Amino acid sequence: MMNPSKSSVRFPAEWEIQEAIWFAWPTRMDTWPGLHAQIRSDFAALYALAARFQKVRVLCPKSEQAVVRAQIASIGGDLAAIEFYDYTTDDVWCRDFGPIFLQGEDGRLVASSWEYNAWGEKFSAFKKDNGAPDWIAEALDIDCLEYPLILEGGAIESNGAGALLTTEAVLLNPNRSAEKGREAIEATLKSAFGLSQVHWLKDGLIGDDTDGHIDNLARFFAPDGILYAWPSEGDAANKAALAENLTRLQSFRQVNGAPYRLEPLPLPEPIFLDGQQLAASYLNFLVLNGAVLVPVYHQPESDQRALDILAKCFPGREIEPFDCRDILREGGALHCLSQPQPAV
Numbered sequence: 001m002m003n004p005s006k007s008s009v010r011f012p013a014e015w016e017i018q019e020a021i022w023f024a025w026p027t028r029m030d031t032w033p034g035l036h037a038q039i040r041s042d043f044a045a046l047y048a049l050a051a052r053f054q055k056v057r058v059l060c061p062k063s064e065q066a067v068v069r070a071q072i073a074s075i076g077g078d079l080a081a082i083e084f085y086d087y088t089t090d091d092v093w094c095r096d097f098g099p100i101f102l103q104g105e106d107g108r109l110v111a112s113s114w115e116y117n118a119w120g121e122k123f124s125a126f127k128k129d130n131g132a133p134d135w136i137a138e139a140l141d142i143d144c145l146e147y148p149l150i151l152e153g154g155a156i157e158s159n160g161a162g163a164l165l166t167t168e169a170v171l172l173n174p175n176r177s178a179e180k181g182r183e184a185i186e187a188t189l190k191s192a193f194g195l196s197q198v199h200w201l202k203d204g205l206i207g208d209d210t211d212g213h214i215d216n217l218a219r220f221f222a223p224d225g226i227l228y229a230w231p232s233e234g235d236a237a238n239k240a241a242l243a244e245n246l247t248r249l250q251s252f253r254q255v256n257g258a259p260y261r262l263e264p265l266p267l268p269e270p271i272f273l274d275g276q277q278l279a280a281s282y283l284n285f286l287v288l289n290g291a292v293l294v295p296v297y298h299q300p301e302s303d304q305r306a307l308d309i310l311a312k313c314f315p316g317r318e319i320e321p322f323d324c325r326d327i328l329r330e331g332g333a334l335h336c337l338s339q340p341q342p343a344v
Contacts, residue, residue, distance in 0.1 A: 008104065008105045008194065009102040009103065009104055009105065009110060009145075009192070009193065009194045010102060010103045010105075010160070010193075010194050011100070011102055011158040011160070011164070011193040011194060011195070012101075012102075012103055012158065012160050012342040013158055013159050013160030013161075013220060013223070014158075014287040014340055015160075015221075015222075015287050015314070016160060016342060016343075017289060017342070017343040018054055018288065018289055018340050018341060018342055018343055019054075019055065019109075019341045019342060019343045019344070020054065020055040020056065020057045020083075020340075020341040021050055021054060021055070021056055021057070021286075021288060021338050021339070021340055021341070022057045022058070022059070022094050022098055022136070022338065022339040022340075022341060023043070023046070023047060023050075023056065023057070023058050023059070023092075023094055023337055023338055023339075024058070024059040024060075024089040024091070024092045024093075024094045024098075024132075024337075025043065025058055025059065025060035025061075025064060025068060025089075025092070026039055026040060026043060026092045027060075027061060027064065027088060027089070028090070028091070028125075031091070031092075031330055032326065032329060032330055035326055035329070038326055039326060039327065040068075040071065041071065042323075042326060042327060043092075043337075044068060044071035044072050044075065044077070045075060045322075046293075046322060046334070046337070047068075047072055047077065047082055048072050048075055048076070048077025048078070049293065049320060049322065050286075050288060050293070050338075051077055051078045051081035051082050052078070052081075052291075053288040053289050053290050053291045053318075054081070054288055054289045054290075055081055055082075055083065056081060056082045056083070057082075057083045057084075057085060057341070058082065058083070058084050058085065059085050059087040059088075059089050059094070059132065059136075060084050060085070060086070060087075060088075061086060061087070061088040062084075062086040065084045065086075068084070069082075069084075085136070085139055087128075087132065087135055087136075088128060089128055089129050089132060090118075090123075090125040090126050090127070090128045090129045091118075091123070091125070091126075091129060092330075092337060093129075093154070093332055093336050093337065094132075094337060094338055094339045095152070095153040095154045095215070095332075095335060095336045095337065095338055095339055096116065096119075096129075096152035096153050096154050096155075096210070096336065097116045097126070097129035097130060097132050097133070097152070097153075098132055098133060098136065098153060098339035099111035099112060099113055099132070099133035099136050099137055099144065099339070100112045100114070100133075100151075100153050100156075100193075100339075101339075101340065101341050101342055102145075102193065102194075103342060103344055104143075104344075107344050108142070108143075108344055109140070109142050109341070109342070109344045110142060110143050110144075110145060111133055111136065111137040111140070111142055111143070111144040111145070112133070112144070112145045112146075112147065112192060112193075113133035113134055113137070113144050113145065113146050113147070114133075114147050114149055114150065114151035114152075115130065115147075115148060115149060115150045115151070115177075116129055116130040116150070116151075116152065117130070117150055117175075117176075119152070119175075119209055119210045119211060120173060120175025120176060120211065121175065122209055134146075145192065147188065147192055149177050149180065149185065149188055150176040150177045151171070151176075151177075152170070152210065152213065153339060154210060154213040154214070154215045154332075154335065154336055155167065155170045155171060155210070155213050155214055155215075156189070156193075156214060157214045157215065157218065157219055157220055158193065158220070159220040159222075159223045159224075160220075160223060161223040161255075162194065162195050162196040162197060162255065163195065163196070163197040163198075163199065163220075163223075163254070163255075164189060164193065164195050164197065164198045164199065165199050165201065165214050165218050165219075165220070165226070166189075166198060166199070166200060166201070166214055167200065167201045167202065167203070167204055167212045167213070167214055167217065168182075168200050168201070168202050168203075169202065169203045169204050169211050169212030170204070170210060170211050170212050170213060170214075171185055172185070173211050175211070186198045196255055197254075197255065199248075199249075199252045200248070201214065201217060201218060201245045201248055201249070202241065202244050202245060202248065203241040203244065203245070204216060204217060204241070204279070205217065205229070205238055205241075205267075205279040205281060206237040206238055206241075206277050206279070207276055207277045207278045207279045208279035208331070209279075209331045210331070213336075215283060215284055215335045215336065216229065216279055216281040216283050216284055217229050217242075217245060217281070217283060218245065218249065218283065219283050219285070221263065221313040221314060222261070222313075223254075224254055224258070224260055224261055225260060225261040225262075225263065225313065226249060226252075226260045226261070226262055226263070227263050227264075227265045227283060227309070227310075227313060228242075228245065228246060228249055228262060228263070228264060228265065228283075229242055229245075229264075229265060229266075229267055229281055229282075229283050230242060230246070230264040230265065230266045230267065231266070231267055232266050232267050232268060232269050232270070232302065233269075234269050234270055235267055235269070235270050237270070237277055238267065246262075249262055250262065263309065263312075263313060264309075265282050265283055265306060265309050265310070266282075266302065266305065266306070267280065267281055267282065267302075268280050268281075268282065268297045268299050268302045268303070268306075269299055269302060271297060271325075271328065273329055278328050278329070278331070279328075279331065280295075280297055280328055280333075281295075281333070282294060282295060282296075282306035282310075283335075284324075284332065284333035284334055284335040284336060285310060285334060285335060286334040286335050286337075286338050287314070287317075287340075290316075290317055290318060291317050291318040291319070291320055292310050292314050292317050292318070292319050292320070293320050293322050293334050294306060294307055294310055294319060294320065294321050294322065294334075295322060295324035295327075295328075295333035295334050296321040296322065296323055296324065297323075297324065297325055297328070298323065298325055303321065307319050307321060322334060
């Protein structure tokens with residue numbers, strides 16, 4: 001295990017220049033039952049869209065790569081910008097099991113590998129996902145820092161300047177590493193990511209299989225700016241938790257003592273599947289070089305409001321909507337599906 005000092009690594013913000021964006025191809029037929037063909041089409045379209053802005057890297061078994069390439073080519077995607085890596089994952093949520101990439105103090109790229117247990121062993125298949133960070137680090141020929149803490153990438157959000165957002169509902173959950181205690185967990189995060197601050201929100205969205213990932217709740221849009229989820233008019237279920245989170249956000253202070261600039265990003269109207277409310281959020285957007293890909297849910301007024309807010313927060317970037325109604329049925333959206341590799 002390597003334990004870098006606080007000054008030896010930096011956790012870049014997602015709006016910084018990226019070398020590539022990683023995804024994992026859906027291979028299991030028991031996910032998205034009845035929709036597998038549509039989902040594969042959606043993923044191919046997502047890769048093609050992302051490839052307009054930067055290099056795309058896809059974990060995909062060699063036996064399926066020709067099929068994926070053909071799908072991308074059929075919609076005019078730039079195959080020259082898409083690289084395939086012969087690795088079969090258990091699931092597609094690369095944000096949570098992929099390596100969390102860091103910048104070393106000498107400018108080199110470093111991977112960090114954390115324990116992954118499918119959000120508290122909610123699902124039995126996760127061993128291949130847990131092995132992905134080390135495999136990717138070896139494929140890229142970079143150092144990989146190993147940590148014995150259960151941590152998903154969707155549970156943390158960096159501003160690139162030493163501050164991190166996370167939630168108690170995930171990191172202090174008994175199904176993760178709660179037995180280590182809050183102080184020890186925070187100390188590990190600060191050391192591993194070169195942080196000076198960890199800001200804790202409390203609870204997540206109703207229906208979130210992750211127990212409450214930050215990437216559905218609050219995202220930095222600048223070192224001193226935070227977008228936060230706010231319930232829509234019809235969303236009674238999330239009002240109390242999001243009000244508590246706002247109170248905490250208002251109390252957070254930057255290193256210089258100044259409050260953060262806070263920008264509400266209202267949630268879509270509630271979306272249900274088999275009577276259960278899903279964790280639909282516009283906060284699950286994906287920042288790329290020159291673009292922001294935004295999950296939309298066929299709610300014209302709410303969708304457009306989200307696009308307008310994100311355009312204001314990320315000036316100079318193309319704001320690209322991407323229909324996530326089908327993807328959401330398995331619990332996530334664009335940010336959950338991706339893992340950025342920063343440029344060094």
